[in-house]
Amino acid sequence: MMSEQRLQRASSWTRRRDEKEGRMQAVMRWMSGPVLPTDKTVEALEALVVAEDRIVLEGDNQKQADFLSRSLAKVNPKKIHDLHLIISSISRPEHLTIFELGIAKKVDFAFAGPQSLRVAQLLEDGVLEIGAIHTYVELYARLLVDLIPNVVLVCAEQADQEGNLFTGPNTEDTPVIVEAAAFHNAIVIVQVNKIVDTLPRVDIPGSWVDIVVEADNPYAVEPLFTRDPRHITDLQILTGMMVIRGIYERHQVQSLNHGIGFDTAAIELLLPTYGEALGLRGKICKHFALNPHPTLIPAIESGWVESVHSFGSEVGMDEYIRARPDIFFTGRDGSLRSNRVLCQLAGQYAVDAFIGATLQMDGDANSSTVTTGRLAGFGGAPNMGHDPHGRRHSSPAWLDLKTNADPTLPGRKLVVQTLETFAKGGEPAFVETLDAVEVGKKAGMPIAPIMIYGQDVSHVVTEEGIAYLYRTEGIEERRRALAAVAGISPVGLKAKANETAELRRRGIVAFPEDIGVQRLQATRSLLAARSMEDLVAWSGGLYQPPAKFRSW
Amino acid sequence: MMSEQRLQRASSWTRRRDEKEGRMQAVMRWMSGPVLPTDKTVEALEALVVAEDRIVLEGDNQKQADFLSRSLAKVNPKKIHDLHLIISSISRPEHLTIFELGIAKKVDFAFAGPQSLRVAQLLEDGVLEIGAIHTYVELYARLLVDLIPNVVLVCAEQADQEGNLFTGPNTEDTPVIVEAAAFHNAIVIVQVNKIVDTLPRVDIPGSWVDIVVEADNPYAVEPLFTRDPRHITDLQILTGMMVIRGIYERHQVQSLNHGIGFDTAAIELLLPTYGEALGLRGKICKHFALNPHPTLIPAIESGWVESVHSFGSEVGMDEYIRARPDIFFTGRDGSLRSNRVLCQLAGQYAVDAFIGATLQMDGDANSSTVTTGRLAGFGGAPNMGHDPHGRRHSSPAWLDLKTNADPTLPGRKLVVQTLETFAKGGEPAFVETLDAVEVGKKAGMPIAPIMIYGQDVSHVVTEEGIAYLYRTEGIEERRRALAAVAGISPVGLKAKANETAELRRRGIVAFPEDIGVQRLQATRSLLAARSMEDLVAWSGGLYQPPAKFRSW
Known part of the structure; x- marks a missing residue:
């Protein structure tokens, strides 16, 4: 009985790793260690992301990987389309623009405060499909179980030349998104406000990070917990x-x-x-x-x-x-x-x-x-x-x-x-x-x-x-x-x-x-x-x- | 009203940091960067731990910081006594010996499989007090709320000279224990199987770690999930x-x-x-x-x-x-x-x-x-x-x-x-x-x-x-x-x-x-x-x- 069953086993056990290596090869000519030049971001995303991929975009109720979300909205929709987006909070206009452009099709999320009217409208128009609406932690939990991503786009304050990250006071979701991706052969792309020689402290080790890119502007952050x-x-x-x-x-x-x-x-x-x-x-x-x-x-x-x-x-x-x-x-x-x-x-x-x-x-x-x-x-x-x-x-x-x-x-x-x-x-x-x-x-x-x-x-x-x-x-x-x-x-x-x-x-x-x-x-x-x-x-x-x- | 209330504020807001710096000073003469010589471990614990401290000892149902627990059992009970021990799993004999010696008095834990008879006996004899029995995650959660530790004793496979850690396949509780301690001015002490020049990967950054010490033997680990x-x-x-x-x-x-x-x-x-x-x-x-x-x-x-x-x-x-x-x-x-x-x-x-x-x-x-x-x-x-x-x-x-x-x-x-x-x-x-x-x-x-x-x-x-x-x-x-x-x-x-x-x-x-x-x-x-x-x-x-x- 054993040999009969064994015939059915997968032909490869390293598909995710091989796939990642192949995609990373395509951007190597622009890289200096883990550092990608800012002006190559859109081109790099077109090489690193593939149609129908499952993508995590860091965007919660406060900090936003907005340079990366704006860059994702600029990729060629003929090449990259029908992405499955996983995002804590649909907060920024371009989070929905990528659906209107056909770059993304399905979304799993936790919160959509500022964009909640538009989400309802796009859903009604059939432009967007909802997997489910979650609490924050159950969304992260699924990254480890049945929503394992292909590429994650996150943000940090600073990186060094080895890709070590300083996430600063607003750590929030970054560690769990990066951990889920780094240890299952997804590609980890990080926008940082600044690339420096020495970090104030290391919050995420460079061996968990594939690509860091200096953003055009510091990541967006909102004072949501201030009440006058x-x-x-x-x-x-x-x-x-x-x-x-x-x-x-x-x-x-x-x-x-x-x-x-x-x-x-x-x-x-x-x-x-x-x-x-x-x-x-x-x-x-x-x-x-x-x-x-x-x-x-x-x-x-x-x-x-x-x-x-x-x-x-x-x-x-x-x-x-x-x-x-x-x-x-x-x-x-x-x-x-x-x-x-x-x-x-x-x-x-x-x-x-x-x-x-x-x-x-x-x-x-x-x-x-x-x-x-x-x-x-x-x-x-x-x-x-x-x-x-x-x-x-x-x-x-x-x-x-x-x-x-x-x-x-x-x-x-x-x-x-x-x-x-x-x-x-x-x-x-x-x-x-x-x-x-x-x-x-x-x-x-x-x-x-x-x-x-x-x-x-x-x-x-x-x-x-x-x-x-x-x-x-x-x-x-x-x-x-x-x-x-x-x-x-x-x-x-x-x-x-x-x-x-x-x-x-x-x-x-x-x-x-x-x-x-x-x-x-x-x-x-x-x-x-x-x-x-x-x-x-x-x-x-x-x-x-x-x-x-x-x-x- | 404001000024009246302000009088009541604490005289210092950096007590934990000052206390930690003071204790660390006492062991500096033995240290080479974050590395403590193995034969100074008991003496160092006597300098770093103070009576009535809240201590976390890594000991779960599998891996055990057993060099550190054995070393803790050797400190002078006249000097160090009435510790409050926080431990996932009371698994090893010395975990209870430290109570018999008076080094520790109170315990908060999650599991005591192999030592459960002895725990019951020591409780009855008044040698040990139980704070509460938890699930694993609620015990970790309390490290961030009302069981904030003074010193944590954990284990990893390898460390480098900067104190970066490779926890290896058995990561388990280490990251959360270290995070709770490192970011609230507790002292993080890690036993490692080996100190090396280059780690296979970094699991915990050196800036979260105070002391690494090479253990006398690789940390203990049990094959608990194997069923014949x-x-x-x-x-x-x-x-x-x-x-x-x-x-x-x-x-x-x-x-x-x-x-x-x-x-x-x-x-x-x-x-x-x-x-x-x-x-x-x-x-x-x-x-x-x-x-x-x-x-x-x-x-x-x-x-x-x-x-x-x-x-x-x-x-x-x-x-x-x-x-x-x-x-x-x-x-x-x-x-x-x-x-x-x-x-x-x-x-x-x-x-x-x-x-x-x-x-x-x-x-x-x-x-x-x-x-x-x-x-x-x-x-x-x-x-x-x-x-x-x-x-x-x-x-x-x-x-x-x-x-x-x-x-x-x-x-x-x-x-x-x-x-x-x-x-x-x-x-x-x-x-x-x-x-x-x-x-x-x-x-x-x-x-x-x-x-x-x-x-x-x-x-x-x-x-x-x-x-x-x-x-x-x-x-x-x-x-x-x-x-x-x-x-x-x-x-x-x-x-x-x-x-x-x-x-x-x-x-x-x-x-x-x-x-x-x-x-x-x-x-x-x-x-x-x-x-x-x-x-x-x-x-x-x-x-x-x-x-x-x-x-x-």
Whole structure:
């Protein structure tokens, strides 16, 4: 039987390596070691990429290999067509231009915020096919399993003549993309801002890299995690106070991830004032997994924060981080070391709580940031916004969410969603059916693009109060608890006064007065910083906000 | 208010860096660049480690920084005591000797297979305190959050004079431990088998490493993933046939993780024979996340397997892997690149199915490998043996487990547990209460050490049949389905013939005959390899089994 089976084995076991060697031969005449001259980039891509290849393009919610994406948009579509593009975030116009030109056909991605309308349109026009929409880490995971790439296009700050890379403070996705490619005979092409003799530190070894090319301009990067305290509203401050008292203090939340948004910025700015007055410093909010939010500066300076591990960096925070190595993860050169895979791991498995704002929620507490006509995707939130059933260590907060004394049942991670009952423009945020359901149907998705599933949410906080969903028994009680804090939205109108009173009595719903939060105290004077200038002052001048945030 | 708060800020923000510089100064007289002479190791540890430090010692289920652990056991306990040890796997005698000597006091770990009896004993004697027992990845995640180390002790194959490391085929935990330490001013000490002029490839840059020391002997490594086909029983073959027909074929499982064990070894050896006869090649089992199991060789050689990403390597498989770069992840030097964090990510998020054998299961399908008196821990199984709620992409298998048409409900990962209804020695494997409950209580654990929770299990397979637990509605029906395949164990005796017949009719339980599996065909002649010699022959002589597996 054995010999019969053996006949069927592949004729070669080195196809990927041979293919790579063949392609690399075609560009050797331009190369000096691993260095490709900038003006040969388009020609080199035409030699290194082959039609129908699977390509990873580094483009996440912050940094972008934009020189390489612009170069890819210039290749001859007759030669290179029907590529399968894998990209964390469809963020730049040329990410979609390559589909319009026929260079690429299929895309697997995680997020498409700025380009989400155009993605939906191109999909409808049949110009683009979607493999699937992922969270960041599951997209990386598939690079090792069933989405193994042929060529990857990434970016770094600097390279040396041996191809060693300095990725700088914004490491983000680069290490995992390069590792997946370098060790399975894909071609690794890196745009760098500068080729230098000596790197500040080595982040990725040259033996993992095939080609480095100096870009025409430094790679693009956006200050996505900066929230100007000027725009924080009294309602957000009220919500923040409820979170601090009714959730962080109550469950002793010591380690956490804060999503992007003004709700969490408000919480960060309330710690040194409201939190301090409650005597909570050293008891809650000690360890963070998040990008270096400028609004966290006052809490750091006040001694609240013991450590911050980051997915990426934030524009303007470099000098502040450099001066605070006890708090941030930094290299020998003094600059930040971030790493999206590892920070997502921390945010999934090591923290007590995830908290994020959402735009729309249905009566079962399913939520989504997808709204009509937009295919925005997921990013990283679902990975942190669920209870990881593979967790086995306990913490006070995790154990506090255990509602059953049975020793064969585990504790639970806090997954907190905040939203105002009505969005700007008077649209209710609580709805009968999420827009995501219709969007998913129209896009031909096998299931609707839900950001956070209701079953994974432990707490919902609105300006009305907190629903402690983890304490509810059965779907009907969960719906009633949610309705109790949903105001006069369609979901909220289903609440009955006597049921809500009973839920408050049982501690399943809390209004501000139930947890000692005074609505009248919720004003901007309670914020530790009320402007960008205040944040700069708190940092002792080390934080340098980007121009668009400077109004003084 | 701002100035008032600022008074409370820390007096220094560089304590960790200053502390590290101070300690490093004390060993400078012995150093040549990053190289420490072997005979100065114990003295250096006494200078670099301080009482009550948090120390990570690389020791997982395979490779061991055993020169460093033996050296740590020789330091003066009057000087260095009450260390907090963080270790993936408590595997070697000296890992516990350091507790007996008072050098260490507290431990956070993931697995303690070989030393599990002694761990339980030392805990009872008050010699050792347990922080928590983790899965591998959550332990690493905490290195970035609330278990930030002071010193880490790891191992690699080779280093050069600049401290660059070649970790070789067994990369495993090294990169994440070093990254967590190097970027938060902990001291990184690496034992290497050899210091050389030029490395085969660089796996970890020298700028992440403080000290390299040539060990007295190459680091210890165990062939943990080798199963001699000679010991595969007919019952295991029957179970394997049921898995192939009733689970892999039925749900179109294309990507998966196989646990260690003879059950999964049997499946691997049935693919080229039984699977081939069913015409399943190219349809199932194409992508694996697992260590290079020797029993996978016949499936690879028969063209079943497209890719394998690995946590670590396996003794004796190096030359075979080197010759199959299309299948395995290999570096420019040709040897395997493994990475436990990334493979666990693949096994959690990118695969259709996890399948593993267990020793004991209760009537609710909770299972554990913990048995009386032993604190074995978890390792990596729980991370892969649950449905990750952060997954958003679909696959045919994942969608096939969706039992409700509601578009706001997701699909589900397959989590398959296999066990024989009675273990060797006639002990029932299905029990009223897991031994883990009593062990957890005795060890003072806040919850019982459950390996895989019943709520996370989609399928249970015994020699009696398959329980499709994901299709059951409610806990009572789940219990009945499980009882139907639990034979004459205490759990199985609760089954009622009429209920079982109804469950079979509804496709919630399947006996072999229900899925076309012929019991009489389940004999060893169906295995593609029936001995280690057969595996070597399949590999064309490239696989070189360790001596203890060579009987010819």
